Amino acid sequence: MGKRIGLIAGNGQFPIIFTKAARKEGYEVIAVAHIGETEPSLENYVNEIEWIRVGQLGRLIKFFKKKNIKELVFVGGIKKKKLFSNIFPDLKALTLLARLRHKHDDAALRAVADELEREGFIVCPSTLFVPSLLAEEGCLTNRKPTKEEKKDIEFGWQMAKAIGKLDIGQCVVVKRQVVVAVEAVEGTDETIKRGGRLAKEGAVVVKVSKPNQDLRFDVPAVGKGTIETMMHVKAKVLAIEAKRTLIFDKERMVSLANEADISIVSLKKS
Amino acid sequence: MGKRIGLIAGNGQFPIIFTKAARKEGYEVIAVAHIGETEPSLENYVNEIEWIRVGQLGRLIKFFKKKNIKELVFVGGIKKKKLFSNIFPDLKALTLLARLRHKHDDAALRAVADELEREGFIVCPSTLFVPSLLAEEGCLTNRKPTKEEKKDIEFGWQMAKAIGKLDIGQCVVVKRQVVVAVEAVEGTDETIKRGGRLAKEGAVVVKVSKPNQDLRFDVPAVGKGTIETMMHVKAKVLAIEAKRTLIFDKERMVSLANEADISIVSLKKS
Numbered sequence: 001m002g003k004r005i006g007l008i009a010g011n012g013q014f015p016i017i018f019t020k021a022a023r024k025e026g027y028e029v030i031a032v033a034h035i036g037e038t039e040p041s042l043e044n045y046v047n048e049i050e051w052i053r054v055g056q057l058g059r060l061i062k063f064f065k066k067k068n069i070k071e072l073v074f075v076g077g078i079k080k081k082k083l084f085s086n087i088f089p090d091l092k093a094l095t096l097l098a099r100l101r102h103k104h105d106d107a108a109l110r111a112v113a114d115e116l117e118r119e120g121f122i123v124c125p126s127t128l129f130v131p132s133l134l135a136e137e138g139c140l141t142n143r144k145p146t147k148e149e150k151k152d153i154e155f156g157w158q159m160a161k162a163i164g165k166l167d168i169g170q171c172v173v174v175k176r177q178v179v180v181a182v183e184a185v186e187g188t189d190e191t192i193k194r195g196g197r198l199a200k201e202g203a204v205v206v207k208v209s210k211p212n213q214d215l216r217f218d219v220p221a222v223g224k225g226t227i228e229t230m231m232h233v234k235a236k237v238l239a240i241e242a243k244r245t246l247i248f249d250k251e252r253m254v255s256l257a258n259e260a261d262i263s264i265v266s267l268k269k270s
Numbered sequence: 271m272g273k274r275i276g277l278i279a280g281n282g283q284f285p286i287i288f289t290k291a292a293r294k295e296g297y298e299v300i301a302v303a304h305i306g307e308t309e310p311s312l313e314n315y316v317n318e319i320e321w322i323r324v325g326q327l328g329r330l331i332k333f334f335k336k337k338n339i340k341e342l343v344f345v346g347g348i349k350k351k352k353l354f355s356n357i358f359p360d361l362k363a364l365t366l367l368a369r370l371r372h373k374h375d376d377a378a379l380r381a382v383a384d385e386l387e388r389e390g391f392i393v394c395p396s397t398l399f400v401p402s403l404l405a406e407e408g409c410l411t412n413r414k415p416t417k418e419e420k421k422d423i424e425f426g427w428q429m430a431k432a433i434g435k436l437d438i439g440q441c442v443v444v445k446r447q448v449v450v451a452v453e454a455v456e457g458t459d460e461t462i463k464r465g466g467r468l469a470k471e472g473a474v475v476v477k478v479s480k481p482n483q484d485l486r487f488d489v490p491a492v493g494k495g496t497i498e499t500m501m502h503v504k505a506k507v508l509a510i511e512a513k514r515t516l517i518f519d520k521e522r523m524v525s526l527a528n529e530a531d532i533s534i535v536s537l538k539k540s
Binding site for chain 1: 429432433436438439442448449450451452453454455456464465468469
């Protein structure tokens with residue numbers, strides 16, 4: 001039997017990108033996908049797929065054991081707003097939830113990962129086969145941030161890190177050293193829309209990893225869609241964290257930003 | 271000449287409430303009101319009024335000096351989103367803005383207050399004549415928070431204080447110990463709407479003063495409108511800070527909450 005990996009697939013394009021990369025490395029990909037979250041076309045890329053509802057942890061474990069999977073990855077998020085509806089926790093998940101003191105995002109994911117490791121699985125980083133998707137340091141666009149925007153990046157970075165430390169969210173929208181919008185459960189696109197509208201033109205978007213980020217899941221990600229949202233509200237700068245942010249569709253994202261005269265900067269700060 | 275006080279009027283009903291209370295105490299109220307922000311009917315309550323645009327600080331100073339005003343109060347906010355549009359800073363205001371390192375809300379207000387004091391004015395707390403509007407400790411409604419909601423209040427309190435310490439905002443919406451929405455520039459009502467919608471039913475709203483709150487301005491305030499917004503999204507609990515929150519329209523607010531089976535709790539925590 002060849003190399004096999006278990007894919008716990010969330011939403012977005014990342015599960016498909018991951019699958020292509022893993023198969024290129026010679027891995028078979030056995031997926032558990034979430035109804036209403038995971039892109040249905042993932043079926044066309046993986047070797048096997050099982051569809052479950054969000055929260056069916058017992059079923060997920062049973063499936064991967066039956067398939068003799070040892071290594072697992074979480075790829076793609078589950079929309080946090082789903083946590084308040086459309087969730088069908090089975091007994092296993094309920095027991096886990098009951099043990100959680102804070103039902104924070106990361107705490108919950110970490111608890112699930114720990115539970116899986118107790119069951120004998122190894123949870124690997126989602127960036128395993130796709131290190132090339134991690135943002136390199138530097139300015140990716142033709143347009144560089146202005147002096148004033150650099151101040152906003154610096155200020156927004158501190159704020160986003162503080163918000164991340166509280167395990168609330170990863171993204172803030174800033175203008176003239178005022179935090180215009182903070183991301184919580186609504187997600188990055190909504191935050192950019194709200195912040196961009198309130199700031200009128202020229203907002204600066206900062207998206208960073210949490211200080212205690214577990215790179216096994218919920219790595220910050222940006223893509224073409226991020227720039228489209230920014231264009232919509234005339235935001236001007238996207239600042240991300242080098243080596244800790246996934247960029248999907250990099251070429252198209254950067255060329256779109258260049259067309260729209262938007263700056264994308266990837267920074268490394270302690 | 272009798273006792274006179276200078277009123278720097280922002281939006282909402284607070285300037286009118288303040289004026290009535292001050293005149294009852296025998297004060298003449300001389301107001302500077304902000305076009306597009308201040309309720310036009312304030313004219314009917316004050317002794318004199320001067321309408322300016324947001325940012326005309328030099329003009330404000332000149333007016334109060336001409337009127338021989340010594341004591342000033344800031345009453346009612348300027349919608350923070352206005353800070354990015356409709357602002358017409360005069361030379362005085364521009365000089366001030368240029369000196370500010372961070373253009374945070376509080377920092378900006380404090381700088382304006384400091385400037386006014388340098389000009390010889392005394393800036394008094396906005397609660398001067400209305401101590402009765404400050405929330406007393408206790409549960410104000412028939413409905414008491416459940417055990418689970420108490421956990422959310424405890425958790426939300428810590429989060430809101432942390433957000434306040436960063437000078438971002440004063441309000442968070444929480445459910446099952448997850449921060450669903452954080453207030454920044456959009457204001458409390460928008461935050462409740464967003465958080466309440468994402469949480470589905472049963473959200474807990476926590477609104478507190480900032481750890482470094484300067485009670486001269488921007489004291490947290492709630493009223494009937496807060497409860498109406500909560501009803502709209504089926505939120506269940508409003509937690510506020512005793513002695514550091516203004517309640518407008520208290521009777522109507524509490525009776526509305528009772529009708530809607532909403533809890534209002536006013537707490538004192540260090």
